Amino acid sequence: MAGEFNQAINRLGQINQSGDARALFLKVFSGEIISQYESKCVMKDLVRTRSIATGKSASFPLYGSATAKWHTPGDNILEAASGYLTNFKYAERILTLDNMLTANTLINDVDELINHWDVRSPIATELGRALAYAYDRFAMSTFWSAANAVSPISATSANGTALAGQIITKGTTDPTGTQILDGLYEAQVALDNKDVPVEGRFCVVRPEQYQILLGTPAVTTAQAFRFSKDYGSGVGDVTKGTAATVEVAGFKLMKSNLFPKESLASNTTLFANANAVTDVYGDNGVGYAGTVSTAYSMAKAWGICGHADAIGCVKKFDVTTEMERKIEYQGTLVVSKMMAGFGVLRPECAIGLAVA
Numbered sequence: 001m002a003g004e005f006n007q008a009i010n011r012l013g014q015i016n017q018s019g020d021a022r023a024l025f026l027k028v029f030s031g032e033i034i035s036q037y038e039s040k041c042v043m044k045d046l047v048r049t050r051s052i053a054t055g056k057s058a059s060f061p062l063y064g065s066a067t068a069k070w071h072t073p074g075d076n077i078l079e080a081a082s083g084y085l086t087n088f089k090y091a092e093r094i095l096t097l098d099n100m101l102t103a104n105t106l107i108n109d110v111d112e113l114i115n116h117w118d119v120r121s122p123i124a125t126e127l128g129r130a131l132a133y134a135y136d137r138f139a140m141s142t143f144w145s146a147a148n149a150v151s152p153i154s155a156t157s158a159n160g161t162a163l164a165g166q167i168i169t170k171g172t173t174d175p176t177g178t179q180i181l182d183g184l185y186e187a188q189v190a191l192d193n194k195d196v197p198v199e200g201r202f203c204v205v206r207p208e209q210y211q212i213l214l215g216t217p218a219v220t221t222a223q224a225f226r227f228s229k230d231y232g233s234g235v236g237d238v239t240k241g242t243a244a245t246v247e248v249a250g251f252k253l254m255k256s257n258l259f260p261k262e263s264l265a266s267n268t269t270l271f272a273n274a275n276a277v278t279d280v281y282g283d284n285g286v287g288y289a290g291t292v293s294t295a296y297s298m299a300k301a302w303g304i305c306g307h308a309d310a311i312g313c314v315k316k317f318d319v320t321t322e323m324e325r326k327i328e329y330q331g332t333l334v335v336s337k338m339m340a341g342f343g344v345l346r347p348e349c350a351i352g353l354a355v356a
Helices: 023-040 109-147 177-193 207-213 221-227
Strands: 048-051 057-063 090-096 101-108 166-169 202-205 251-255 301-306 311-326 331-344 350-354
Touching: 023 109, 023 311, 048 057, 057 311, 090 311, 101 109, 109 301, 109 311, 109 331, 109 350, 166 177, 177 202, 177 207, 177 251, 177 301, 177 350, 202 207, 207 251, 207 301
Parallel strands: 048 311, 166 350, 202 251
Antiparallel strands: 057 090, 090 331, 101 331, 202 301, 301 350, 311 331
C-alpha cells in the first residue's frame, strides 16, 4: 500500500536505544528478588551479623561482667590481693559458614516474550521468599538451640541468676490469651534477672497466638485494649488484625508461620542436611535439627522471645543474583544465592515459648 513505511520501535529494555533489547529487564528482575528477600525476612534484624571477606568462619568474643567494691582510703587498687580489680572471664564462639544456599529457575523464552510483564514479578517474589524463609527457619532453629543451652562463661548475673537459656511452657495444646500473656511476663522477668538489655527485646509468635493477642474471645476486654490504637501505643489496629509495632510485656511483637511443626530431624531438606556445616545442637542433633530429646524439638513451640545478642550470623555474601542465557534450553537460568552460617552466642538472651 502506498505511503506505508517502517517505524523505529522504542525498545523499553535497551540501554541508550542500543544493544540487548532485554538488558534492563534482567537487572530489574534481580532487584525484585533482593527486595522480596528483605521484605519477607523476619529474623534478619534480630540476629548479630558479621560479614567476612576471607576464611570460612568468624570469632565472636564473649566476656563476663564487672564487679564493684568500696574503696578503703590508702588501699592500692592495683594490689591483686585487695580485690579491687575485676578479673574478667572471656570466651568465644566460632561461627562457621554453611554451604551455598540457592533458589533457582529457568525462564522459557516464549513465556518471557509473551508474558514478560506478568510472569517476571511472581517469579522474583518466589525466589526471594525461598531464601528469606530458609534464613528465618535457620535463625529460629538456632535461637531455639540457644534457649536450651548454657553460657560458655561460668558466671552469674548481678543478682546471682545462672546465665542460660530457658523454655517456658504454657498450656497443653494451644495456649489461651491469658496463658500467652503470662508466658511473656514470665519471660520478661527471666531476662531482667539475667541482665539482658531491655532495649531491642523482641517476640516472634505463630499467627494463631498473634491473633489471639489482638483480642479474640480468649483474651479479656481489658487485655485487648493494650493492642488497640485508641487504648494502646497508638499504632495497633485490631480491626485490621495487626498490632504493627505494639510492644507486649516489653517485647516488640511480630508473627511468623515458619516455626517447624514437624520433627526437625525428619526434614533433611533444610535442617538435617549435610550441607548445613554448622551443628547448632552439638551432640543433641544434626545441622539445624535437634534430635535427642523433646526439649530440642520445636514441634510444640509457639514463639521465641529475647534479644538479638542470643545468636549470631556470619555471612560470606548476602543475596545475589546471576543470570545466563542457556541456548540449549532456549531460556534464561536465574540463580539467587547467599552464603551464611548461624550459631549461639549468649544463651541467657534466648527464651523459647512452647506448650507442655
